[in-house]
Amino acid sequence: MRRSITGFSNPTVKALRALRDKKHRRQQGRFLAEGLRLLTDAREAGHLPELLVMASNREPHPLLAALEQAVEQAGGEIVETPPEILAKITAKDNPQAVIGMFAEFDTALGRLDPMSAPIWLVAQALRDPGNLGTMLRTGDAVGAGGLILIDDCADPFSAEAVRASMGALFTQSIAQAGWDEFRGWLRAAPGPAKSQLVAASLAADARPYRGASYAAPCFILVGNESRGLPPKFEAVCDLRVTLPMRGRADSLNAAVAAAVLAYEAAATLALGAVEHHPSDPGA
Amino acid sequence: MRRSITGFSNPTVKALRALRDKKHRRQQGRFLAEGLRLLTDAREAGHLPELLVMASNREPHPLLAALEQAVEQAGGEIVETPPEILAKITAKDNPQAVIGMFAEFDTALGRLDPMSAPIWLVAQALRDPGNLGTMLRTGDAVGAGGLILIDDCADPFSAEAVRASMGALFTQSIAQAGWDEFRGWLRAAPGPAKSQLVAASLAADARPYRGASYAAPCFILVGNESRGLPPKFEAVCDLRVTLPMRGRADSLNAAVAAAVLAYEAAATLALGAVEHHPSDPGA
Numbered sequence: 001m002r003r004s005i006t007g008f009s010n011p012t013v014k015a016l017r018a019l020r021d022k023k024h025r026r027q028q029g030r031f032l033a034e035g036l037r038l039l040t041d042a043r044e045a046g047h048l049p050e051l052l053v054m055a056s057n058r059e060p061h062p063l064l065a066a067l068e069q070a071v072e073q074a075g076g077e078i079v080e081t082p083p084e085i086l087a088k089i090t091a092k093d094n095p096q097a098v099i100g101m102f103a104e105f106d107t108a109l110g111r112l113d114p115m116s117a118p119i120w121l122v123a124q125a126l127r128d129p130g131n132l133g134t135m136l137r138t139g140d141a142v143g144a145g146g147l148i149l150i151d152d153c154a155d156p157f158s159a160e161a162v163r164a165s166m167g168a169l170f171t172q173s174i175a176q177a178g179w180d181e182f183r184g185w186l187r188a189a190p191g192p193a194k195s196q197l198v199a200a201s202l203a204a205d206a207r208p209y210r211g212a213s214y215a216a217p218c219f220i221l222v223g224n225e226s227r228g229l230p231p232k233f234e235a236v237c238d239l240r241v242t243l244p245m246r247g248r249a250d251s252l253n254a255a256v257a258a259a260v261l262a263y264e265a266a267a268t269l270a271l272g273a274v275e276h277h278p279s280d281p282g283a
Numbered sequence: 284m285r286r287s288i289t290g291f292s293n294p295t296v297k298a299l300r301a302l303r304d305k306k307h308r309r310q311q312g313r314f315l316a317e318g319l320r321l322l323t324d325a326r327e328a329g330h331l332p333e334l335l336v337m338a339s340n341r342e343p344h345p346l347l348a349a350l351e352q353a354v355e356q357a358g359g360e361i362v363e364t365p366p367e368i369l370a371k372i373t374a375k376d377n378p379q380a381v382i383g384m385f386a387e388f389d390t391a392l393g394r395l396d397p398m399s400a401p402i403w404l405v406a407q408a409l410r411d412p413g414n415l416g417t418m419l420r421t422g423d424a425v426g427a428g429g430l431i432l433i434d435d436c437a438d439p440f441s442a443e444a445v446r447a448s449m450g451a452l453f454t455q456s457i458a459q460a461g462w463d464e465f466r467g468w469l470r471a472a473p474g475p476a477k478s479q480l481v482a483a484s485l486a487a488d489a490r491p492y493r494g495a496s497y498a499a500p501c502f503i504l505v506g507n508e509s510r511g512l513p514p515k516f517e518a519v520c521d522l523r524v525t526l527p528m529r530g531r532a533d534s535l536n537a538a539v540a541a542a543v544l545a546y547e548a549a550a551t552l553a554l555g556a557v558e559h560h561p562s563d564p565g566a
Contacts, residue, residue: 041531041532044531045531130413134536134539137532137535137536137539138535138536138539139530140529140530140531140532141526141527141528141529141530141532141535142527142529142530143529143530164536166532166534166536167531167532168530168531168532171530171531171532172530210550243424243546244424244425244549244553245424246423246424246425246426246549247422247423247424247425247426247451247454247455248324248327248328248423248450248451248454249324249420249423249424249449249450249451249454251449252420252421252424252542253417253420253421253447253449253538253542255417255536255538255539256417256420256421256538256539256542259535259536259539259542259543260542260543260546263526263543266527266529267493270527
């Protein structure tokens with residue numbers, strides 16, 4: 001279906017605007033992604049918007065034509081609207097020429113198989129949607145299976161998280177779970193390998209992050225931006241590692257810490273130095 | 284000097300509010316930092332605010348008392364004001380109970396000695412103040428000498444950059460320069476060692492980032508968030524390295540890429556594997 005919207009008070013415009021709020025995203029089960037590049041990444045990863053909104057003054061582009069065609073073939077809706085209305089929907093002075101409305105993904109933890117990837121990223125009470133999106137992007141780069149959000153994290157379907165993920169929202173699995181559910185899932189996995197939970201730590205028994213015995217599947221856990229990881233979370237980790245801090249500060253940005261650890265773990269695992277190392281809960 | 288401000292239209296309130304804009308920061312040569320933790324980091328690094336603004340409903344705290352005393356002893360001004368006025372100054376619903384106004388630092392490149400640190404971070408046309416602040420924070424952690432901003436970068440004195448730096452704004456040197464000035468400075472340094480300029484690259488001749496011949500002083504260069512590094516910048520680097528990208532995306536967040544490279548370079552240099560390796564401009 002294809003139509004044109006020219007009125008600011010059009011119900012579709014109102015419904016799309018409302019998706020800026022988490023409450024409405026939850027109620028409608030929908031979220032927005034902005035920009036041709038992001039929507040193309042989504043399409044290539046097999047995700048098409050249910051509704052595609054295009055600025056009436058857009059420049060023609062072969063990727064946009066491909067996107068339009070795919071949305072139409074899938075029975076989606078296409079809307080043309082003046083750039084002022086796109087600006088109102090996105091609350092940006094210079095909105096992208098195209099936005100898509102997607103159905104939110106299933107984020108049940110139970111549908112993920114911990115053995116399906118060598119690395120996973122896990123965030124506990126991560127509050128900054130930019131950090132969340134950046135972790136998704138890093139997860140894609142290191143070949144992670146996905147991002148698991150523990151406790152009250154930022155919303156992965158917020159505009160800022162979607163944007164910061166640079167398309168990785170559509171390629172990485174995302175799950176949301178409480179700590180107890182996560183631990184149960186992690187430990188219940190069948191098969192010969194045991195999952196390894198790893199966190200950066202200042203504890204006395206933590207080992208240097210470089211050369212530590214990372215083992216697949218390796219779950220890299222980072223905590224809240226202000227408070228870090230609660231001690232009880234750190235205590236159950238199979239491996240606690242220290243990152244050298246050579247300056248005055250005692251911590252890194254959460255997404256940066258996750259990336260440095262994930263690249264180190266990925267290198268260790270890829271080098272074949274450690275295929276699987278029995279985890280050592282006491283160490 | 285100590286006084287109380289209760290009026291929203293007080294000229295000091297107006298002047299402080301204006302510092303949210305880069306134009307006014309430049310004109311006044313002043314910027315704001317918010318929160319007791321940040322201001323304490325600044326104090327410990329030897330930076331005191333010229334003006335300290337405290338909420339009239341603040342909780343007493345020994346670090347706040349120490350800060351007040353230091354500002355008074357240094358001849359600075361102390362202002363008490365209702366939280367509503369602090370909210371107006373910072374444009375936040377829940378402002379921190381204390382903010383400081385600082386004189387902007389000298390960001391002339393010429394005052395930095397490239398030989399004074401083993402690692403430096405360099406950003407070209409970095410537009411996101413959060414990324415900029417995160418790079419400062421990472422620089423502190425890896426023992427970098429500072430952050431050098433090339434071309435039109437985000438303002439390091441913006442509220443978002445200051446906040447993301449988590450105090451590293453006050454411990455890292457910051458310089459702003461054009462590309463030609465930077466190159467001249469980099470190559471003109473006296474002494475036996477030659478500075479090494481390193482960038483992540485997709486070029487065919489790039490070497491794996493892990494195990495590459497990092498050499499002090501090592502300058503880690505990242506480019507703009509959307510466009511990456513211009514080819515002419517990449518071409519003059521002494522070392523081009525690739526980061527494995529195992530997913531669909533072909534790049535990392537700029538601050539993440541800088542951190543992964545900086546930690547790798549720091550580890551190489553600290554291991555003593557490479558004290559100084561003659562750079563190889565053709566490689």
